[in-house]
Amino acid sequence: MCPKRRPTSRSATRLHHRGAATAALATRLRRELHDWAAFAGIPADTVDDLTLSSYEAMANTVRHAYPAGTTGFLELHANLEREDVVVTVADNGRWAPTPDERDPVSDGSYDCHGLRLIHDLAAHSEVVRDERGTTVLMTWPRRSTDVTLPP
Amino acid sequence: MDTSPPPAGGNPAKPASGIVTGTQRHGDAVVVDCTGDIDALTAPQLIAAVAAAMEKRPRTVVVDLSRVAFLASAGLAALVELHRMAGEAIRFRIVAAGSATLRPLTMTGLTDELAVFPTSAQALAT
Numbered sequence: 557m558c559p560k561r562r563p564t565s566r567s568a569t570r571l572h573h574r575g576a577a578t579a580a581l582a583t584r585l586r587r588e589l590h591d592w593a594a595f596a597g598i599p600a601d602t603v604d605d606l607t608l609s610s611y612e613a614m615a616n617t618v619r620h621a622y623p624a625g626t627t628g629f630l631e632l633h634a635n636l637e638r639e640d641v642v643v644t645v646a647d648n649g650r651w652a653p654t655p656d657e658r659d660p661v662s663d664g665s666y667d668c669h670g671l672r673l674i675h676d677l678a679a680h681s682e683v684v685r686d687e688r689g690t691t692v693l694m695t696w697p698r699r700s701t702d703v704t705l706p707p
Numbered sequence: 708m709d710t711s712p713p714p715a716g717g718n719p720a721k722p723a724s725g726i727v728t729g730t731q732r733h734g735d736a737v738v739v740d741c742t743g744d745i746d747a748l749t750a751p752q753l754i755a756a757v758a759a760a761m762e763k764r765p766r767t768v769v770v771d772l773s774r775v776a777f778l779a780s781a782g783l784a785a786l787v788e789l790h791r792m793a794g795e796a797i798r799f800r801i802v803a804a805g806s807a808t809l810r811p812l813t814m815t816g817l818t819d820e821l822a823v824f825p826t827s828a829q830a831l832a833t
Binding site: 579580582583586601604607608611615618619669670672673676677 | 744746747748777779780781783784806807810811814815
């Protein structure tokens with residue numbers, strides 16, 4: 557299925573992959589990211605949120621970044637920092653622009669479900685568009701923020 | 708992107724990169740059971756399987772996502788599309804039990820737009 561299986565660079569604190577933006581790569585990286593985050597001891601709910609948000613960002617790259625018939629790159633970074641886990645998804649294309657560049661969720665355009673999930677599921681998220689392309693940056697706390705006191 | 712494999716019943720042993728769907732008749736209702744992950748790669752398989760079930764014009768179609776472990780926006784868009792295809796003639800029901808499916812459905816407001824039930828028994832009884 558996957559034409560060239562370029563390996564993902566991976567350590568306990570870092571995951572990185574850059575490859576041709578295809579739907580198959582997005583699916584594969586979603587699974588690798590899930591396993592990496594679970595292994596890193598991130599709470600299960602956060603692992604699920606992080607996996608879905610990151611997949612949505614990658615799917616947006618596959619779907620919207622490059623004109624039909626062309627393929628650019630898709631780059632995924634995940635880093636464990638002291639307090640947070642940070643995921644970025646980058647491409648060098650241009651997503652279909654939205655009327656309100658500051659808040660792409662509110663425009664109600666064709667398929668905003670993906671962006672909405674990214675913004676709602678991430679503790680912090682931002683979409684940066686510039687001349688080099690589009691980068692989605694998402695962060696979550698490494699530890700559960702639920703304050704559950706013992707009974 | 709238009710290379711989705713044939714739907715339902717084809718290859719039930721195929722796990723990782725696809726969804727497995729099974730169809731059961733309950734009177735004038737049809738339940739389409741899905742197992743696997745629904746993302747941009749597999750959403751066309753979901754559409755194909757449920758569209759095939761709708762061709763027999765049942766009164767009700769239930770899409771059971773109880774065993775779906777991952778539901779991306781491509782899957783949400785597929786459910787919205789299937790709901791539109793069902794139109795007035797077919798009652799379109801979804802079963803979602805775990806957070807993997809309920810969370811994206813709720814967060815995007817689709818639980819208000821689509822008929823979502825916790826079990827297929829409840830979806831069939833309503």
